[in-house]
Amino acid sequence: MTSSTAQEEWAYVAGVQAYVYGYPLVEIVRTCALMTAVDAPTGYGRAPVNQFSHCPRPWTHEDRDVVTPANDLLYSMAWLNLADGPVVLATPAPTGRYFVIELVDAYSDNFRNLSPRVVGPGASRFALVGPGWSGTLPDGTEEIRCPTNLVWVLGRVLIDGPDDMHEARAFQAQFTLTATGRSRLPQSVVDYRPSTSPDIAFFDNLARAMQDNPPPAADAGLVAQFARIGLGGRQRFDAGPASEARLAGLQRAAKAGAQLIEGHTRSRRALPWSINYAGGRLGTDYLARACTAMKGLGALASDEALYALGDFDANGEQLDGARQYVLHFPAGQLPPVDAFWSVSIYGSDFFFADNPIRRYAIGDRSRDLRRGKDGSLDIHIQHTEPRQGISNWLPAPSGRFYLILRLYHPRDEILKRDYVIPAVQRVDESTAG
CATH class of the missing domain: 2.60.120.600 (Domain of unknown function DUF1214, C-terminal domain)
Structure with missing residues (x-):
């Protein structure tokens, strides 16, 4: 086996692991870029960073910015960048209507949910802070420390049929966000490069996203292996020496990683559910x-x-x-x-x-x-x-x-x-x- 072939195969093996590991992070950044691009011609821009977008109707075939949406609810979406300070989330007093405010970190983990089972009988105010934040909380708030600075706030309010739409919207409007600092998109979102098929752009996006959102400590052993293909929590993507061979391996890895994930989204035993x-x-x-x-x-x-x-x-x-x-x-x-x-x-x-x-x-x-x-x-x-x-x-x-x-x-x-x-x-x- 030539040195060039060995470099390509090593990059391929490590690249498949990196693709599977990093796919949720890149998908989160992609979705954030799409939904915060309020002036883009796609029409999927919902709201700028640190602001709610309260969708006034259930989602249909016309909504294509997030896969597999539900059609039973009114969604409220917001993307937060906590690098510049806390963002205060206010929730109304529960009325008996089902709702949940889901908090998702940059690695797609649902780390916290706020619902009538959690928030108590009255209106509440929560201060969402980043992993490295220190300071004084705004008055009357409860701290929620988030694993990453990029956070997706995904609210759901149940609708009980068309006749309930007006009251559901009125309740939905009572969920608010207030930023205490500047409202800037993370650089990895600003620099996100879309791609119509798995290719080397994925690794560029992953490197930038890992810069903005360092991997958790539990991932350190796996992430350390990615350094040899130019990926690390605090460095930009760089294929390094023998880049032609490594790039060829990574291009193969991106395709194989996408196929691996897609294949495992279905029951491998063809079970009905x-x-x-x-x-x-x-x-x-x-x-x-x-x-x-x-x-x-x-x-x-x-x-x-x-x-x-x-x-x-x-x-x-x-x-x-x-x-x-x-x-x-x-x-x-x-x-x-x-x-x-x-x-x-x-x-x-x-x-x-x-x-x-x-x-x-x-x-x-x-x-x-x-x-x-x-x-x-x-x-x-x-x-x-x-x-x-x-x-x-x-x-x-x-x-x-x-x-x-x-x-x-x-x-x-x-x-x-x-x-x-x-x-x-x-x-x-x-x-x-």
Whole structure:
């Protein structure tokens, strides 16, 4: 083996590890750059840094800045840079309406949630501070020390049907942010370079993001190996000597890393449903963290919500809009939750697909669902309108798709794995309509 070949292979092996490790960090920076670019022609700019964007409607196929959104809620989004001082988050007094303010660090970890179960009976004020901050907190605030200076604040407010929209928006508007210092984007966000396919730009973005957000101590051993391919917590990307060979290895690594993550987002045993019981807190399980960032960025910790992903039917075949399916919940066996549940459908691009009735999910708050005489519930999943009508129809895209069953405040029977989610059954097209 020549020296050049050895350099390329070493870069490839280390590069795959770095890609899997760094994918969530780069995805967070990419999403921050997209959502804070308020003057960009993409139309996805939500609000400048350190400011809330309160979305006045549930997300649809038109919203494509964050993968696998829910359609049951009003989202409130904000990106914070705590390098210049604390940001104060104010929450209203709970009213009985479900809400949660999720705090996500730069490595995509859901490190804290603020909900009625946590904030108490009255209005609250929290001072979000960076990992190295010291000083005096603003009066009347409770400190929340964040693992990184870049923080994604992702709020969810439940809507109980169209008639509830006005009150839900009024409640949502009471969540506010106040910066105590300057409001500047992190340099890694300013310098983010988009790429349409996995390539060397990924490692440029990763190096800058690691500069702004040094890896946690638990990652030190793994991150130390990346120095030989030009990556480190406090240095810019530099392939170094024999750069041509190393760059070739890293280009291969980027493609292989993306394929590895995408392949692991689906059940390797083709099970009808797969559940990540750790949710948005995955620690050093780097591959699981990358898979969650690819297919469910912003996932909540499992004590707040569980996400069951369905890519396959009961026969182990991938779900496809060319076929017709039914999801049957027997009487008394609806998903066990204390808040709410819903089944959402997504195309192969990880977003909602346009459909003639603009329906993207069915759940326990869906109106006019038809139940069986015994109280059972059938959800018809297909591309064309079912013979039974649209009441229980979850429109599928024409090609491959997947489902997410969301369970907010899951009960013990599913946390302890006693409850089994029914498999999606393929039905005979001559009888499905």
